[in-house]
Amino acid sequence: MNLTEHRYAFLIDLDGTMYAGHSTIPHAAAFVGTIRELSLPFLFVTNNSSRTPEAVAEHLRHMGIAADADEIVTSSQAAARYVAGSERGRRVYAIGEEGLKTALREAGMELVEDRPDFVVQGIDREFSYRKLEAAVQFISEGAEYVLTNPDRLLPADGRLVPGAGAISAAIQGALQMKPAVIGKPFSPIMEYALERLGTAAEVWAVGDNPATDIGAGKAAGLRTALLLTGIATPDNFEDLLARAEVVPDLVCANLAELLVRLGLR
Ligand SMILES: [Mg+2]
Secondary structure (H helix, E strand, O other), X not given: OOOOOOOEEEEEOOEOOOEXXXXXXXXXXXXXXXXXXXXXXXXXXXXXXXXXXXXXXXXXXXOOOOOOHHHEEEHHHHHHHHHHOXXXXXXXXXXXXXXXXXXXXXXXXXXXXXXXXXXXXXXXXOOOHHHHHHHHHHHHOOOEEEXXXXXXXXXXXXXXXXXXXXHHHHHHHHHOOOOEEOOOOOOHHHHHHHHHXXXXXXXXXXXXXXXXXXXXHHXXXXXXXXXXXXXXXXXXXXXXXXXXXXXXXXXXXXXXXXXXXXXXX
């Protein structure tokens, strides 16, 4: 029975949708199992720029969710695709971690410490005044400033820690200018994911965050499903949607309900 083949495709958020820290969200593994069985195309899309796709896939497998590195889309890969597709040049000053540096190298960019064509910045837990100074100098001299994702705070072990957006605030504060932003809620990461998905099916952006997941899905012209399993909950989702000024196509308590609503189960 393959009537549903390629009827739908999915761009699926990770944190709050597949897992929360080190625990799996209920129905996440079963959802992935079902869409695999139905041969529906999908990719996991994460704003996280620090990990390589292999490390993200490993994390998913560790939690009992089958995943391959080539099923992961990171904001670092989308940022690397963005700079590699530009005519500006191949020299990049990177402020970031392994996930960003690997993605840039794999896209054919050269990581340099002087005269860059781009400053590409993600989360960097060894960010310093020296790096801030270099970024500010290079951007004022004409390098294009690209930010992997705008998240100011990230959940980590039950608390919130500063994200790539907080580091960017320092650079933007010095320069009074805005970067090209790749990650959700902006559309470049979704457009890159769609390019990799390569399907004519109806694509659904699925996630727990109205502002980022639903916002990015809308910006890229996709169908959108909000899950009430992470940032959005049954108690707060109406407020969050109003604040983000977005209206998803579907609001589902969990991923099992999404399968039912789409007639997949
Ligand atoms: Mg999320």
